[in-house]
Amino acid sequence: MSIAPIITFKAGICDVDQSTAQPYKVKPRQTPGYIYLYLEDELVHFCWRERSAPLDNPELDLVMVPTDGRFVPYTNENPSAKTNGRIFVLKFSSSSLRHLFWLQSKPQARNGDPSWLSPRDRKIGEIVDALLQGEDVDISQELASVINTDDRDDDDDETMEDVEGTRGRHDHSRGGGGGAGPDATGGDVREEGQSAREGGADGARAAASYSTEDASAAVRNLLNSLSGAPGLGQQEEKDAYPYLTHLLPKEATLPVIESATEDYVDSLLSFLPPAVIMLAAGSGTAASVADPSLDDLAAARASLTQGDKKALLNKVLRSPQFHQSLASLSLALKDGGLPGIADALGISVANGGYIRGGGMPMGGDEAIQAFVEGVKKTVEEK
Numbered sequence: 001m002s003i004a005p006i007i008t009f010k011a012g013i014c015d016v017d018q019s020t021a022q023p024y025k026v027k028p029r030q031t032p033g034y035i036y037l038y039l040e041d042e043l044v045h046f047c048w049r050e051r052s053a054p055l056d057n058p059e060l061d062l063v064m065v066p067t068d069g070r071f072v073p074y075t076n077e078n079p080s081a082k083t084n085g086r087i088f089v090l091k092f093s094s095s096s097l098r099h100l101f102w103l104q105s106k107p108q109a110r111n112g113d114p115s116w117l118s119p120r121d122r123k124i125g126e127i128v129d130a131l132l133q134g135e136d137v138d139i140s141q142e143l144a145s146v147i148n149t150d151d152r153d154d155d156d157d158e159t160m161e162d163v164e165g166t167r168g169r170h171d172h173s174r175g176g177g178g179g180a181g182p183d184a185t186g187g188d189v190r191e192e193g194q195s196a197r198e199g200g201a202d203g204a205r206a207a208a209s210y211s212t213e214d215a216s217a218a219v220r221n222l223l224n225s226l227s228g229a230p231g232l233g234q235q236e237e238k239d240a241y242p243y244l245t246h247l248l249p250k251e252a253t254l255p256v257i258e259s260a261t262e263d264y265v266d267s268l269l270s271f272l273p274p275a276v277i278m279l280a281a282g283s284g285t286a287a288s289v290a291d292p293s294l295d296d297l298a299a300a301r302a303s304l305t306q307g308d309k310k311a312l313l314n315k316v317l318r319s320p321q322f323h324q325s326l327a328s329l330s331l332a333l334k335d336g337g338l339p340g341i342a343d344a345l346g347i348s349v350a351n352g353g354y355i356r357g358g359g360m361p362m363g364g365d366e367a368i369q370a371f372v373e374g375v376k377k378t379v380e381e382k
Contacts, residue, residue: 003055006044006131007139008036009124013048013060014087014100026074028085028102035101037131043324044131046071046090048101060099065245065327066134068094071125073117086117088125094243094330120146241365243330245323247372253317257310265309269301272316277301280312333368336361342374348381349374 012033017025032051036058037044046069049058062069074087086107090099103124109116117125123146130137257265269277274292281300292300304312316322332341339353339361349370354361362370 003038005036005038005055007127008034010104011035011048011101012104014102016100026087026100032104037128041321046132063323064132065324068092069132071128071132073125074100085114086121095246097246241369243368244326245330248326250318254314257313257317260310262306265306265313268313269309276316280304280308330368333371334364336363338362338367338371342371347371347374347378
């Protein structure tokens with residue numbers, strides 16, 4: 001797959017030393033790297049890679065659900081702990097996880113303050129944040145409007161060359177060293193929940209062009225049936241709980257497939273749309289792929305080896321469609337759809353998915369937690 005970055009700029013990853021007393025110390029890795037964003041199937045991928053690594057092999061590749069992520073300057077929560085570096089934080093509204101990055105272009109402060117963000121620094125952060133919100137951004141025009149206040153020569157970063165790929169207007173609807181020292185400290189970067197949850201982590205590549213019957217069709221149909229149901233969106237959020245995308249990252253799902261028995265692989269395969277099986281087997285005409293007979297479908301499955309079946313499941317689990325479906329399901333649960341979803345999937349949830357002592361559906365993070373606990377309970381009982 002050819003990747004065309006929307007924007008690319010020099011940045012390194014920061015590690016958080018939680019072995020120290022709070023506020024925790026932020027330690028920049030000295031490895032030269034790039035942050036870059038690209039678009040696949042109308043979803044933005046937020047990536048980091050070493051500069052020597054190829055575009056299609058990033059160390060970090062997060063599939064971002066629109067409006068879930070924010071990319072903003074890291075502000076110290078403890079004013080007494082000075083941040084020694086130009087640090088941005090990638091955080092999520094649906095997860096406690098944070099990723100910290102430090103800008104590796106030359107700092108521009110006249111007084112030598114390594115934490116001072118220049119107009120260019122802030123503009124790059126604003127562009128990334130806007131892209132994560134799903135906004136239409138003309139990257140070239142935005143960067144061209146930036147004038148740094150410092151009169152020193154630019155470094156070898158070459159401001160305009162920080163942008164690769166789509167240099168003009170970016171519209172989701174169309175698809176289309178220096179700065180932080182080794183002892184940099186950040187304020188309190190405590191996790192805001194019980195544990196870190198990966199925000200849409202994925203090295204995702206679409207398994208194939210599965211016509212209109214992709215892996216999210218069943219979820220979309222379910223959500224459509226729930227639209228307009230009474231009580232949706234009226235439940236107030238309580239304790240933080242992760243989206244399903246954060247509970248099912250590739251690091252958790254792919255090892256399950258790798259060690260799965262033949263019977264378990266076949267059971268998982270039965271949940272995929274028939275068109276996916278037919279395309280993976282490379283059998284049938286265009287018409288039979290879209291609507292295969294039972295005999296054709298059985299023959300297609302029989303033609304797949306165990307390795308083929310696992311490879312297909314891995315592709316589905318890594319695909320943007322799978323993560324987008326999980327995000328949509330999470331939102332439907334938060335908006336009051338738990339009773340109908342649990343009933344349709346045959347999952348036993350607490351109090352039928354309704355608030356105890358009332359007729360209103362659970363909502364917010366409480367509904368997602370009840371759904372996850374219901375899935376676990378149902379599996380244990382079976």
